[in-house]
Amino acid sequence: MSQSIPFVDYLVLGDSPHLVANECVTCGARFFDRRNACAGCFGTEFRKVDVATEGEVRAFTIVSLAAPGIPVPFVSATVDCGGTSVRANLINVEATPDAVHVGMKVRFALQSVGTDEAGTEAVNFGFEPQR
Structure with a gap:
């Protein structure tokens, strides 16, 4: 049986896919990687919090040169998800200045990034335009 x-680590799959951040208990700063201390206040206590699945593009770039095997062009963006800044690719959108803009409303989306010989699929996330 194949699995996904x-x-x-901070991507949760299942019926309601979403991201989970580590939130500083002291100041509320959010991080996706493991932390020993908060970069904002040096607090050392964190809690897991769900990140909103809808957001707004705050900045983006169209990538036209990448490592071998990476299809270009693609859009790399910073998305504000209810106050949490998420860096991700925009998917299911043309990688052109006419198709993407700052302030664009987007929603969380999943994308397969490959399947191994045993049938295990790796799934990543991105954001796509809200329609």
Whole structure:
């Protein structure tokens, strides 16, 4: 039986896919990687919090040169998800200045990034335009 696994530790798959951040209990700063201390206040206590699945593009770039095997062009963006800044690719959108803009409303989306010989699929996330 094949299965799907998340490409990153902070991606939750299942019926309601979403991201989970580590939130500083002291100041509320959010991080996706493991932390020993908060970069904002040096607090050392964190809690897991769900990140909103809808957001707004705050900045983006169209990538036209990448490592071998990476299809270009693609859009890399910073998305504000209810106050949490998420860096991700925009998917299911043309990688052109006419198709993407700052302030664009987007929603969380999943994308397969490959399947191994045993049938295990790696799943990553991105954001797509809200329609």
